Amino acid sequence: MKPTTLFDKIWDAHVVHAIDGGPSALYIDCHLIHEVTSPQAFAGIEKRGVAVFRPERTFATPDHNVPTIDQHLPIKDALSKFQVDKLTENCHRHGIELFGLNHPYQGIVHVVGPQLGLTQPGMTIVCGDSHTSTHGAFGAIAFGIGTSEVEMVLASQCIMQPKPKKMRITVNGPLQEGVTAKDLILFIISKVSASGGTGYFVEYAGSAFETLSMEGRMTVCNMSIEMGARGGLIAPDQTTFDYIKGRERAPQGVEFDKAVARWKTLKTDEGAVFDKELVFEAADIEPMLTFGTNPGMGTKIKSSIPSLGSIEASERDSFKQALDYMGFQAGDELLGKPIDYVFVGSCTNGRIEDLREVAKFVKGKKKADNITAWIVPGSKQVEKQAHEEGLVQVLEEAGFKLRQPGCSACLAMNDDKIPAGKYAVSTSNRNFEGRQGPGARTLLASPLTAAAVAVAGKIVDPRELTQN
Numbered sequence: 001m002k003p004t005t006l007f008d009k010i011w012d013a014h015v016v017h018a019i020d021g022g023p024s025a026l027y028i029d030c031h032l033i034h035e036v037t038s039p040q041a042f043a044g045i046e047k048r049g050v051a052v053f054r055p056e057r058t059f060a061t062p063d064h065n066v067p068t069i070d071q072h073l074p075i076k077d078a079l080s081k082f083q084v085d086k087l088t089e090n091c092h093r094h095g096i097e098l099f100g101l102n103h104p105y106q107g108i109v110h111v112v113g114p115q116l117g118l119t120q121p122g123m124t125i126v127c128g129d130s131h132t133s134t135h136g137a138f139g140a141i142a143f144g145i146g147t148s149e150v151e152m153v154l155a156s157q158c159i160m161q162p163k164p165k166k167m168r169i170t171v172n173g174p175l176q177e178g179v180t181a182k183d184l185i186l187f188i189i190s191k192v193s194a195s196g197g198t199g200y201f202v203e204y205a206g207s208a209f210e211t212l213s214m215e216g217r218m219t220v221c222n223m224s225i226e227m228g229a230r231g232g233l234i235a236p237d238q239t240t241f242d243y244i245k246g247r248e249r250a251p252q253g254v255e256f257d258k259a260v261a262r263w264k265t266l267k268t269d270e271g272a273v274f275d276k277e278l279v280f281e282a283a284d285i286e287p288m289l290t291f292g293t294n295p296g297m298g299t300k301i302k303s304s305i306p307s308l309g310s311i312e313a314s315e316r317d318s319f320k321q322a323l324d325y326m327g328f329q330a331g332d333e334l335l336g337k338p339i340d341y342v343f344v345g346s347c348t349n350g351r352i353e354d355l356r357e358v359a360k361f362v363k364g365k366k367k368a369d370n371i372t373a374w375i376v377p378g379s380k381q382v383e384k385q386a387h388e389e390g391l392v393q394v395l396e397e398a399g400f401k402l403r404q405p406g407c408s409a410c411l412a413m414n415d416d417k418i419p420a421g422k423y424a425v426s427t428s429n430r431n432f433e434g435r436q437g438p439g440a441r442t443l444l445a446s447p448l449t450a451a452a453v454a455v456a457g458k459i460v461d462p463r464e465l466t467q468n
Contacts, residue, residue, distance in 0.1 A: 003269035006235050007166050007201050010141045010266070014124045016158055023160045029123040031058040031153050032109045033096075035065055035083040036413070037128030041150035042090040052094040054157045059118060060091050061099040063108045064129075064413050068376055068403040071101050080414065094154075107379020107405040110134040110347040114218065115381050117247025121236040121263040126153060131347050131429060133224040136233035137217035138240055139266045141201070143231040164230045165275040167200040168268075171208035173282035178463040180357075181216030182349060182427065182446035184208060185223045186288035186298045188280065194296035197229030200276065203268060204234050208282040214243040215353040222348045223429050226295040235267040287462055289334055290431050290444040292322035297431075301449065301461050305332045325433055326441050327421075334459050341424035342373045342454040343436070344447050345403075346410035349427035350378030352385050354447040359391040361451040361462070362398040368457025373400045374416060376408040400454070412437045425453045 004012075017025040033041075038060070045052065052058065065080040075081040084101065091098035099105040105112060110131055113119040121139035126132060128150045135142035145159065152159055169188060202224050209217065217234050224232030241260050244250045251259040290298040291305045297319075299305065308330045311319045323330060344350070344358055355377065367373050375395055377383040383405055386392050392402050409416040410428035412435065418424045420439025427450050431442035445453070452462035 003271040003273070005166055005272045005274065006139065006203055006233065006266055006268045007141065008272075010122055010124065010139075011163060013122075014141075023162045025158045026124060026161050027158055028126050028153050029057065030113070030118055030125045031157075032113055032125065032127035032132070033058060033060045033087075033150065034109050034127070034129065035062040035087040037147050037150055038090065039083060039086045040147045041128070041154055042086075042094070044148070044151040045155050048155075050155045052096065052154050055095040057157060058096045058154065059099070059113070060087060060096055061103075061106050061109050061112050062087055062101060063405075064407045064411070066101060066406040067415055068406045068408045071404045077415065104380050104384070107377070107381065108347045108350060108407055110218075110222065111350060111378030111382065114138070114214070114243075115247070115379060117244055117250030120244060120250065120259070121240060121266050126159060130225045131222050133229070133231040134218050134222040134347055136221040136224065136231050137214060138244075139233055139236035139263065141231065141233065142221075144225065164201040165199050167197065167202045167229070167276040167278070168274045169202055169204055170206040170277070170279045171204070171282050171285075172206045172279070173208060174211060175208055175282050175285060178287060178448065178466060179282075179285050180446040180448055181212050181219040183285055183288045184282075185220045186290065186295065186444060187285045189223065189227045189295050190288065190298040191280065192227045192278070192296070194226060194294040195228040196296075197224065197227035200229050202229045202232040203274070204232060205268075209234055210237065213353060214239060215351045218351070219348055223295065226429060236263050287446065287449050289425075289449065289459065290442075291326065291328060291334060292319070293325055293431055293433050294322070295429065295431060295444060297322060298444070299334070301334060301445075301459065303334070305330055305334065307331050335461065337459045338370065338423070339425050339443075339453050339458055340370065340372065340422040341409075341418050342367075342371055342450050343376070343409040343418075343424055343426040343428065344450050345374065345376030345378065345408050346426075346428035347378065347407070348410075348429045349447050350376060350382065352382050354427065355382065355386050355391050355395075356389070357447045358400075358451040359394040361448060361466070362400065362455060363394050365398055365455050367399040367454045370457045371454050373454045374403060374409055375400050376403045376416075377405050379405050398455075409436050411435060412440070418442070425450050425459070
């Protein structure tokens, strides 16, 4: 039998119908929806008189456009209120389970799915959100879809998709002290570029990924889309199984043991061929920071912004435009640059481990007076755990304030916007012009780096503050 990749094993098992030279009808195991991309999809199926085909396979929660303070009060923003109300109406009308505002399971959809055990190895998972790739951390094929495709899945539980090419990115060796999963993926994107993964589904392999926690793996897979890839995945292992075991919607007892036996077969066969292979060494990775207006414009925090001469001629205009927007110059050092805002949250870094990391760093310290710090848990469960573990007390004593779950300042779709011209070190996933608010300037970093910046009030290498 021909050696097969993990991606092929999952994809081929879900093909309902293949068109020669065209897309495949792919069965979807789990469909996640939120308030922004679902209203038009529901309107579409209702206009055609079509029912939701398998409502038990769709799960909903509002996250993008929700306020992160006073969630117990009526939503003030008219658009946000309309979208959340519409999601509620549609779910009730079509029999879809909804984790609405103030529900104990509400939160960012890509945090909620894994927490509940809805996300499992070998699945196909889609959502009307590009960062659906997060779920690939479990050895699943997970990707974002558009509104018309959301409608397609609601109506048929299938989606028409061309099969992507396959790329394997291997990182050998252990990560250095102070280097996190976020630094790992920012390093990869800085090498591959923001478009270098276009047309590919990426499998991450090597000891650097194998030693990550599940939350770290989710951070990596979450940002696969930021190099243009369709998605990313990591083969499931004992770390995966231990994370899933006992979660509410996961198989229980004997059924869990049977599931694990199946999941253990989900790995790339030796000798399987990828369309592209990239190999890096973990020893080369240090704390990272972006300096431009796409996630590929990143560098080691102790390095300078590249010189204009080091940039390919075809990319110099966009490079200069990015630096003009950011208020930086080619060759500038990043260390010491003043920062105004720190945002810890999003589907990339709003999990309990992220909050633990920040709390551990700031314990006994105070945030700088010039820093406005927003700490936003990824879900109600994360929020509850942060209180139970005493993290909230530590954060508040350091001058931070925990907000309520939502996408928050990851994107300018709610009230949590960075003011024009201000600099934000953000643990989110995108640093495009205006991503965090009109005129906002975003530098992507790990929660550890964000915590260090919050304390110092400027860009610092977190390793230096840790050592002091």
